[in-house]
Amino acid sequence: MKLPITLSLVGLLSLQACATARPPDELLQARAAMQRAQQGPASRYALVDLHTAQQSLASAEQAYASSPRSPEVRDLSYVALRRAELAGVRGETAEAVARQSELDAQRQQAVAQNLVNTQAALATARAEQSQTREQLERERLARADAERRANAAMESLRRVAAVREEQRGTVITLSGEVLFASGESVLLPIAQQRLDEVAAALQAQGSRHLVVEGHTDARGNPADNERLSLARAHAVRNYLVTRGIDASTITAVGAGASRPVADNTTAEGRANNRRVEIVVSPSNETRNATAPTEHPPVASR
């Protein structure tokens, strides 16, 4: 008889122990939610909500301590759970708002920096444009000045020599009578004065290739005429070099009587055929001049 009573008491005590050992799910969830909230951004951004949730949880715990099985425990735990979740959500919301403010500030900073960079680039571009414009203006003025000097030099040249334009370039013709004694390839003193003016005019033209051509009339031996014409061409070339013309830009050619410009049967025609022509190339291209050939003048015309 005593045994059933003892077993019943043990059973009741076990049930009581089980009943008090496990809190209701709502309270367990509320405790977990509170822990999550405390470890999240709510601890920084939602302290008031966190405090309210803690108070709610404390009320639930108090109710559980005084009457574990009462329906009040479940309701208060439920409210504590929601308030802990609310604190967590509000903490995350405030964190997102703070992040947005930070990003907006970064954006404004970037926009300001971009503006500064753009203004700097614009200023640089304007400065470069101004420099380019000034450079172009200087070049234009230099070209105009060079052209003016070349024209002036050419006008000056026309007073001492015949000047004409041909496809091969500007041809300056100097009479052989003025430059050399008959049959000689040594420049006369008067020729040097003329060639000084020619040299000045050629220098004003800038760096151009020159061909100095010697020509004779048709009298005498053609081979002698060719040697004489070449010697005279060299004499003129060498003199021009002494007056500052770059030697590498001048070629001396002896044409002999092969390219007359007048009738060789008359004295006047032959006089015109005895000449030296300086051909100024139309472009700025320069070619290596042929080395002067060391042929002593043999013909005397």
Add this chain to the structure above:
Amino acid sequence: MRSAAFALFATVVATLGACAGTQTTSQHLASTQASISAAAAIGAAREPTGALHLQYAREEYAQADNLSRDGEIEAADRMFLRAQSDAELAGALARRQDARRAADEARARAEAAQPSMAPAPVAPPAPPAPPAPPAPAAR
């Protein structure tokens, strides 16, 4: 005569007590209704978890109202508190969604303004804890 006066006094005291209880419940009712309306107004229903909590709040509100009508004042007050906490959570979830979207947009704007800025890794939002379904009314 004395017994009649005592009865009248007792009736007045009981009526005042009842009125006091009713007033508290009315306040809860009004504030809970305001919380539910506010949550709905800010669009809690467009956020899935918020919509769920808003639904809980409405159900709890109806349950609390019934308890109040049945004279279960304490249980009704606690149910109103539950409804109010669910409504506030629903509204907060909608605000969090808005704030996160605004932060994402701000990030996009900041990156567009400063292409060299390395995009910071975006932590995926923690999945919200599944809301506990409303427990049966505690009476």
